[in-house]
Amino acid sequence: GAVVSQHPSRVICKSGTSVKIECRSLDFQATTMFWYRQFPKQSLMLMATSNEGSKATYEQGVEKDKFLINHASLTLSTLTVTSAHPEDSSFYICSASKISGSSYNSPLHFGNGTRLTVT
């Protein structure tokens, strides 16, 4: 096993509202989770690294006040898109590593992604 569950799979919201996306590791503990954004037919862009019990580390150019990340437990990280705008429409994917301390030297396990559409 190494299952990562992401919810919801699709969400449509109106401009100005907030949307929360959950990422859960079902059969392992993940001290570190990663949030990516993917545009159609493009690669994954890392948005932030989420560490359990501490503040997330955001990539350059990612607004931390707009994309709120909370990693309150070893199995759950959430991404909240605040005051969503149509340009926030995208595919958001989370991932987690089973091994702490060397997250980049072991495979990542991905959720199935969330398709966000802001109207």
Added chain:
Amino acid sequence: SQQGEEDPQALSIQEGENATMNCSYKTSINNLQWYRQNSGRGLVHLILIRSNEREKHSGRLRVTLDTSKKSSSLLITASRAADTASYFCATVTSGSRLTFGEGTQLTVNP
């Protein structure tokens, strides 16, 4: 920044043929990983190859790594329609994060 560059961007083959995808990168790496993504889904890890390894196999998959040329290849033998997906290489540099390439869209025609 995206370190990995993959070619071809798109590849269309017939079932039973072999598919080869290439990945080039610019800086020294700790390891290189290949992932598969079905349309509208998350990524699935295929193979991880470390910088001191030259070749790894997993079922119908064969990955090579040439650190002198800063390149890797993924070979899928005896392809099946179910292999249709996007394939991404991802590099890990020392003390850094996983960086994904642009991907190759593979279509296997039945």
